[in-house]
Amino acid sequence: GEWTRGKKFRYRWLGIQPVxxxxxKIAYSExxxxxxxxxxxxxxxxxxxxxxxxxxxxxxxxxxxxxxxxQLPISKALDFIERIELDKKRQKVLEDVISELKSRLTFxxxxxxxxxxxxxxxxxxxxxxxxxxxxxxxxxxxLTGILYVLDEPTIGLDVVAQHNVQEFLKHYQAVRHITILLxxxxxxxxxxxxxxVVIIAHGQIIFDGSLSDIIDRFSSYKVLTMLFGPxxxxxxxARYGEVLELAPPKVKLRVDRHxxxxxxxxxxxxxxxxxxxxxxxxxxxxxxxxxxx
Numbered sequence: 476g477e478w479t480r481g482k483k484f485r486y487r488w489l490g491i492q493p494v495x496x497x498x499x500k501i502a503y504s505e506x507x508x509x510x511x512x513x514x515x516x517x518x519x520x521x522x523x524x525x526x527x528x529x530x531x532x533x534x535x536x537x538x539x540x541x542x543x544x545x546q547l548p549i550s551k552a553l554d555f556i557e558r559i560e561l562d563k564k565r566q567k568v569l570e571d572v573i574s575e576l577k578s579r580l581t582f583x584x585x586x587x588x589x590x591x592x593x594x595x596x597x598x599x600x601x602x603x604x605x606x607x608x609x610x611x612x613x614x615x616x617x618l619t620g621i622l623y624v625l626d627e628p629t630i631g632l633d634v635v636a637q638h639n640v641q642e643f644l645k646h647y648q649a650v651r652h653i654t655i656l657l658x659x660x661x662x663x664x665x666x667x668x669x670x671x672v673v674i675i676a677h678g679q680i681i682f683d684g685s686l687s688d689i690i691d692r693f694s695s696y697k698v699l700t701m702l703f704g705p706x707x708x709x710x711x712x713a714r715y716g717e718v719l720e721l722a723p724p725k726v727k728l729r730v731d732r733h734x735x736x737x738x739x740x741x742x743x744x745x746x747x748x749x750x751x752x753x754x755x756x757x758x759x760x761x762x763x764x765x766x767x768x
Contacts, residue, residue: 525594545594552593553580582611585646587639602631610640614647624656629664641667662758676766686758694761697735698754699728704747715742724749 498510518524525532525542532542536559544552556576561569583589586607591600600608610628628644629637645668648655659665665672666686674682682689699716703709703724712718712728715738720727730738735753742748755761 542594546592548590548592549580549583550589553577553584556580579611582614582643583608585639585643586610587636603633603636606631607636607640614644620652622654622656624658626658627661627664628657628659629661637663644668662762666758674762674765681765689758689761689765690755693765694732694756695764696729696756697732698756699730699735699739699742700752700754701726701728701742701748702750704749706747709746712742 495510495513498506519526522528522532522542525545527542532540534541536544537555539547539555544555547555556573559573561573583591588604588607588611591604597605606628610625613625614623625644629640632640641664644655647653655668657664657668669686672682672684672686672689673680682693696716698719703726708721708723708726712726716728716730718726719729728738739751739753743751
């Protein structure tokens with residue numbers, strides 16, 4: 476609207492549809508969500524959903540337009556880009572662009588998103604897919620010697636995707652020589668990724684060191700898993716510790732960490748044990764115990 480010289484206000488009404496469409500795109504979910512179901516999306520008869528103007532739609536790279544390339548799975552899009560051969564003149568102009576495309580597409584593949592296309596609409600992505608794309612956006616640049624801060628990077632991902640992200644972050648950190656500061660309550664991320672752990676409680680640092688230091692300083696027990704021989708499982712094992720699992724000939728025994736070596740020496744000398752392993756308690760339990768000390 477606008478004010479005229481006579482101080483009258485003139486306003487042009489655009490209609491309800493543009494108002495709802497604009498409101499449905501704003502960031503506040505409490506406004507956006509109730510309006511979304513009122514809108515119906517139809518494909519543009521001109522660009523057929525590519526969202527490109529006529530000039531951009533008619534630019535072709537070998538057999539693909541930009542629109543058709545964006546409809547390929549990321550793995551096939553990378554294969555196509557790697558097949559592009561440039562003469563010296565074009566290489567000078569496009570070398571950095573091709574290199575950046577390869578880097579970013581490779582990143583998406585390494586976090587397990589090889590099957591999606593670049594033209595995939597955001598509302599159709601699962602929480603896990605969206606999380607990995609956000610991670611790709613954060614780490615997708617070629618910067619080195621910097622600090623990245625990641626908050627719960629594998630939250631919402633399945634087991635395979637978690638492993639892929641963890642392996643990629645370890646590789647990325649080693650290759651790019653960067654520092655990654657990870658904030659997480661997910662101990663598998665901490666165990667897989669963190670060389671140094673800082674634990675903060677009530678605004679104070681209560682621990683700063685390695686994972687092995689946490690186990691050594693704060694764990695109260697170890698778990699002995701023993702496989703007994705033909706003589707069977709002894710009946711007096713409870714005198715050495717708490718029996719966690721009894722499935723003859725296999726026994727799991729919880730033993731005070733300060734007497735673990737003594738218990739092992741006694742049991743191995745007194746009974747026929749075919750196999751034995753010693754494990755630390757789960758990291759979650761150790762950290763929980765820290766807050767009770």
